[in-house]
Amino acid sequence: MKFLHRIAAAAALASVATLAAAAPTEIVIQYPYGEFFDETHKQIAAEFAKLHPNIKVTFRAAYDSYEEGTQKVLREAITKQLPDVTFQGLNRIRILVDRKVAVPLDGYIKAEKNFATQGFHQAMFDIGTAGGKVYALPFAISLPVVYYNLDLVKRAGGDPDKLPSTWDGVFALAKNVRGLGGELNGVTMAWDITGNWLWQAPVLSQGGSMLSADEKKVAFDGPAGEFAIDLYSRLVQEGRMPNLSQPDSRAAFAAGKTGVHITSTSDLAKVTSMVGGKFALKTGVFPGVKEGSGRLPAGGNLGVVVSTDPKKREAAWEVLKFWTGPIGASIVARTTGYMPPNKVANEIYLKDFYAQNPNNYTAVKQLPLLTRWYAFPGENGLKITDVIKDHLQTIVSGKRAAEPRAVLKDMAHDVQQLLPR
Incomplete structure (x- = not known):
């Protein structure tokens, strides 16, 4: 009997081992x-x-x-x-x-x-x-692209087959959309996308960079950064962009209340579903990329x-x-x-x-x-993205929209203080 028990026990263990394997x-x-x-x-x-x-x-x-x-x-x-x-x-x-x-x-x-x-x-x-x-x-x-409400584009006198390739063209179209009345937004941009992505995009599009090659000094305060910060100012002052979060600006566009919306391709499936056929949707390339040296993150x-x-x-x-x-x-x-x-x-x-x-x-x-989405070095890497976002917020909110170069100077100073020394 004990022998049989031992055989049964051995068989059970073998079975467990087989199952485990x-x-x-x-x-x-x-x-x-x-x-x-x-x-x-x-x-x-x-x-x-x-x-x-x-x-x-x-x-x-x-x-x-x-x-x-x-x-x-x-x-x-x-x-x-x-x-x-x-x-x-x-x-x-x-x-x-x-x-x-x-x-x-x-x-x-x-x-x-x-x-x-x-x-x-x-x-x-x-x-x-x-x-x-x-x-x-x-x-x-x-990559960043532009979403167009073609119904509003047509009503505003735009050509769906010749969408703007420059920022001047975007702002001209946005002005005409606003002129249609009905509290329409001419243009919005998902400026608060994670990691300062749509701050890096206009800087890199002009051949700029975030930091110097040795990563010891801020580099976005040069001509490319001036272009980018001026663009933010234009969005608010010239384009009358409302102070909306990324989800809210997406929802406004999908509801047919915005003519031009600048955001990521990642939104396309969701936006297309939200639009649901209410209007004709078309995407266009990111405007004004400098030929030769311009890149997009x-x-x-x-x-x-x-x-x-x-x-x-x-x-x-x-x-x-x-x-x-x-x-x-x-x-x-x-x-x-x-x-x-x-x-x-x-x-x-x-x-x-x-x-x-x-x-x-x-x-x-x-x-x-395509180029890399830049990551700031050191222990303060994540904090730096928050600092940049806070400075951009002062423009988007309208508080400092009229002084973009001063905002850029303050932003560069604050980021410089957080870089590894």
């Missing part, structure tokens, strides 16, 4: 902006599960913003509660590398065979590179492996590779306004999609202008 590896993912990405990640996870039954993907509640996501990861690194893969703003990889939270991916990339045939290329790696190593792969890329987010368990990192890599590969990337394009950086997705999977959805293709046309 067969149990899928769980990979926990956390990402920002659920309103934009919940459906995207859900669809990608469903496709991933078909090919990888040995890996179970679970999600934590979405981060409210890029800033909140970065701060949360930094806290979780201390409390040892990190997810396995986190999606962070393109300008936030630097701080995760500096704090030694991000896992380098070079070894995984090197081990891949025929990686280029899956759409991965050097420009993708460059976006997530820091200190000569690859720490992240871009997932969803956005790539917005969006990238995937970072932060798992502290070496055994789970292989599975986390498979997840990240799929999410940024051709299938995941094509789902990004179809469910959001973002562009996938994956070549195979854009050139093969999405060829017909762009032909049928020209509003999505506007940003793709601007890809040659």
